[in-house]
Amino acid sequence: MNSASINSAHLPARLTDRLSTLGLGIAGSVLCWLAFPPVSWSWLAWIAPVPWLLLVRTETLPGRRPYWKLWLSGMVFWLLAVHWIRLPHPLNHLALLALAGYLGIYLSLFVALSRIGLHQLKIPLAIIAPVVWTGLDYIRAHFLTGFLMGSLAHTQYQSPRVIQIADLVGEYGVTFLIIFIAACVTEIISSSRKEKLIYGSSALALLAGTIVYGHQKQLDLALQTKSPVVQQRIALIQGNTLADWKSDPAKQQSIMDEYWKLSLDAVKTSRERDGRAVDLVVWPETAFRQTLWMAEEGNQPQSELVHESHFTAAQEILTELTKQLGCAVLVGIDRVEVAPGDEETLSYRGFNSSVLVDKFGETLAIYDKMHLVPFGEFIPFADWFPVLYQLTPLSGGAESGKRPVAMTVGEVVYSPNICYETVVPHLIRQQFEHLMEVEYVRPDILINLTNDAWYWGSSELDMHLACSVFRAVEMRTPVLITANGGLSAHVDDFGHIVALSLRQKPEFLLVDLDIPQDSTSLPVYPSFYASQGDWFAALCMVCCVVLAVVAAWNWFMDRGSNPRDASRRG
Known part of the structure; x- marks a missing residue:
């Protein structure tokens, strides 16, 4: 081995000794943050994890308590990436600290588990690092209700050719690719000339294969015969009502107006443009400010307990709206279900819902949001400690819906979801599967109703949009977004953003969709991911569990040794 190769091999050790665990940890955090909105240097994501990977590769982590420093470094990334969590209410600064503190743990876990695989099991860095990262992302998407916003894959949402592999392995596959490339770059920095060639060619081959697949997939789908076709025009309505916690009747009316x-x-613009009528008008999450009161099935309450007008007010307004528009409407609405309580009292259950009403004013379908947002729609553990609601602006917790709903307008089937449900890939996929397997209907359009005005036009809007781009590719189904405060959008089944609103501006988008009609008797899954789900990420998660068991066993066997040295060795 020549001197150049020797110097290259010792480079990680020299860097970690000079910069320290905290220095490299924060460097990786800042570089990764720059790849996300608002800076959006998406190209940086492919090399941003290198400082973290150098810590994985080095023989011994420098300094005292290295994993505490890695936790702090991870927390820095999340404080930067999701800073907008603090914007809805002053108390949300505490929620931001809690969320960043929790998510920061994953960087420590990534380095620790990767080091077990690399140094003890002798698995190459380019294999173990992407497997561990992907497995931990899978855990993050499920644990504590799930939060996958800020996934490294989302940095590439404006690179359609790169993200087409999501129809096979979900967004997790794109994350795996990014970490694989970064690991190869790390090895190129650190290895001999022969190894540099191997890692460089491996990175180029996998990236090229991904791009070729993406190009060919778009070409194949574009050339497919799609007939007969049903045309539908949808109006996505975007207001810009600044969200707050006050219940002011005058403001509620101004929102409706x-x-x-x-x-x-x-509707007028549509007719003036080409004479076509709008088929469906969509309002965002909770934009319809008259609460929809409903009695629990089979339990109509006595009129002296709740006046009948409560149950007719919203329906009367919706009927008048459809009468004036001359088309169906889908609106986000607060829904209250009334049921008998104890000793001639009533119990009330609140839902964050969407309701579809046809052009004659008849309610066709109601969807209740299934995945609630902690600290936004409910307070964790408040069922045990109701006093927690007195410390927050929330008056009480919403309840989650039980099942997805297929909403049909003409011959087109919509599958609605609300707010952050698009952040959780397995939820959208499970809703799709339920409609296919239980109701024997395939959704033609996924539609997201959200209120992102809480975040004052910040980078949250872009990060939320990125989630919908991946849901469109994964399910090979167009996604429509109608958002109070923006960003409303039409995303096609390739992940292309066909139409996009401005942020914090009242406007509407007229979206024309040609929906192919399947001639088969039973619906067919539109993608491998839609039918098989998160098999790839789940396999990576199993590998993480195995590595954790190995680490626990080693700790048990070495517990008589110096615990500080054991932690530094990984």
Whole structure:
């Protein structure tokens, strides 16, 4: 081995000794953050994890308590990436610290488990690092209700050719690819000339294969015969009502007035453009400010307990809205279900819902949000400690819906979801599967109703949009987004953003969709991911569990040795 190779091989040790665990940890955090909105240097994501990977590769982690320093470094990334969590309410600064503190743990776990695989099991860095990262992302998407916003894959949401592999392995496959490339770069920095060639060619081959697959997939789908076709025009209505926690009747009416006027303008503009009528008008999450009261099935309450007008008010307004628009409407709405309580009292259950009403004013379907947001729609453990609600602006917790709903307008089937449900890939996939397997219907369009005005036009809007781009590719189904405060969008089944609103501006998008009609008697899954789910990420998660067992066994066997040295060795 020549002197150049020897110097290259010792480079990770020299870097870690000079920069320390904390220095390299924070360097990786800042570089990764720069790849996300608002900076959006997406190309940086392919090399940003290198400082963390150098810590995996070095023989001994420098300094005292290295994993505490890695936790702090991970926390720095999340404080930067999801800083907008603090914006809805002053108390959310505490929620931001709690969320960043929890998510920061994953960087420590990544380095620790990767070091077990690399140094003890002798698995190459380019294999163990992407497997561990992907497995931990899978855990993050499920643990504590799940939160996958800020996935490294999301940095590539504007690179359609790269993300087409999501129809095979979900967004996790794109994350795996990014870490694989970064691991190869790390090895190129650290290895001999022969190894540099191997890792460089491996990285180029996998990236090229991904791009070729993406190009060919888009070409194949574009050339497919799609007939007969049903055409539908949808008006996505975006108001810009700044969200707050006050219940002011005058403000509630002004919200309704804004959305009502925008809806009328959308219908008028459609007819003036080409004479076509709008088939469906969509309002965002909770934009319809008259609560929809409903009695529990088979338990109509006595009129002296709750006046009948409560149950008719919302329906009367919805009927008038559809009458003026001349088309069906899908609106986000607060829903209250009334049921008998104890000793001639009533119990009330609140839902964050969407309701579809046809052009004659008849309610066709109601979807209740299934995946609630902690600290936004409920307070964890508040069922045990109700006093927690007195410390927050929330008056009480919403309840989660039980099942997805297929909403049909004409011959087109919509599958609605609300707010952050698009952040959790397995939820959208499970909803799709339920409709296919239980109701024997395949959704033609996924539609997200959200209120992102809480975040004042920040980078949250872009990060939320990125989630919908991946859901469209994974399910090979167009996604429509209608968002109070933006960003409303039309994303096609390739992940292309066909139409996009401005942020914090009242407007509407007129979206024309040609929906192919399947002639088969039973619906067919549109992608491998749609039918098989997160098999790839789950396999990576199993590998993480195995590595954790190995680490626990080694700790048990070495517990008589110096615990500080054991932790530094990984």
